[in-house]
Amino acid sequence: MSSRVVTCTATEAAIETTVRLINPVDGQPLLTARQLTAVSRFSPRIEILVSFEEIRQGLSGNPWMTYVASRFAWDNESAAVTRSVLGQAAGFRAERFESPDYIEVADQDQRLLIIPHGRPYHRRSGPRMLDSLLLTEGETSRSFRFTLEFDQAWPQQSVQDLLLPPAALIPQTNAISPSTTSAWLLGLSARNVMLVSTADQNIRSELIMAGPSAPDAPSPSCSITLTLLETEMRACECLVRTARKPLRAWLLRSINGPAQELPANAEGVSVPFNSGQLLTLILQFR
Incomplete structure (x- = not known):
């Protein structure tokens, strides 16, 4: 095993570790693995890149028993x-599980x-160890990436x-004032609520005409459908903010289930x- 410093500046650092795996039976080299670990002053994350070279013999057999993995361990x-x-x-x-x-x-502390x-x-390779499988029989990728974060309250x-x-930005020359420096379309107040998908159409067209309306009420011009998911198994209230005030809002707990109209205000x-x-x-x- 050998290590070398790849980057060392006031804001970034990276170290590369090279390991050669040897067959314990005949002493012949099996493969060469390189791990690049990088940190940045401007990011709370640790980035890990693992790559394999000079694979002399491919793996075969039960992938849960014959594999090359990155092992993580903790003290508690x-x-x-x-x-x-x-x-x-x-x-x-x-012991074996899936989680992409x-x-x-x-x-309680970390x-x-x-x-x-x-x-x-x-x-799970032990009470405080975890193997993340990289190379198994039939695997063609030779480069893998991990990101580590600490004390992150909202993992998803x-x-x-x-x-x-x-999102791709489409340059517009005359659409906004030159003094405008930023803009937004949609915001969610709860960090444990994720926007899964959006659609610029109403999946329940009968709702447009549902309910009483005043004779002078403005006619609707468009609608959007948002699919929202609570990710941390915590009940909460989420305020959905839009750049324009909605005329009306409906909540669906299932696509074909009853629709519940929600109050829409300036907030x-x-x-x-x-x-x-x-x-x-x-x-x-509108």
Whole structure:
């Protein structure tokens, strides 16, 4: 094993560790692994890049028993280990489990967040150890990435920040005032509520005409449909803010279920969530 400093500045640092794995039976080299660990003064994260070279013999057999993995360990055996299932935090008891979003290790003093960047297969290799599988039979990738965060109160938010690319910006020359420096369209007040999808159409067109309306009421011109998910298994109230005040708002707990009209005011639309609930919100605008 050897290590070298790749970057060392006032704001960034990175170290590369190279390891050669040897077959214990005949002493022949199996592969070469390189791990690059990087930190930045401007980010609370640790970035880890693992790559493999000179693989002399491919792995074969049961992937849960014959594999190359990155192993993580912590000092408290009683720490709670949770995973993400369909965007929500969930516990588990099995030794082998799937979690493409994140694994969190937490006790009363510290929280460790492991983000495997979409790789789903992991294994508890001891009371305070975890293997994240990298190479197994048939695996063609040779480069893998991890991101570590500490004491992160909203794990799913960190995953979304890392994995979702930023929205494309379309330059506009005459659309806004030259003095405008920033703008926004939609905001959620609760950090444990995630926007899953949006659609610029009303999935329940009969709601447009539902309910009484005054003769001089403005006619609706458009609507958007938001799918929202509570991710931390905590009941909460989330204020959905929009750049323009909605004319009306409806809450759907299922696509074909009854619609509940919610009050819409200048502050936004307040949406109640039970733990782990997936809701659909329809906003109608002038």
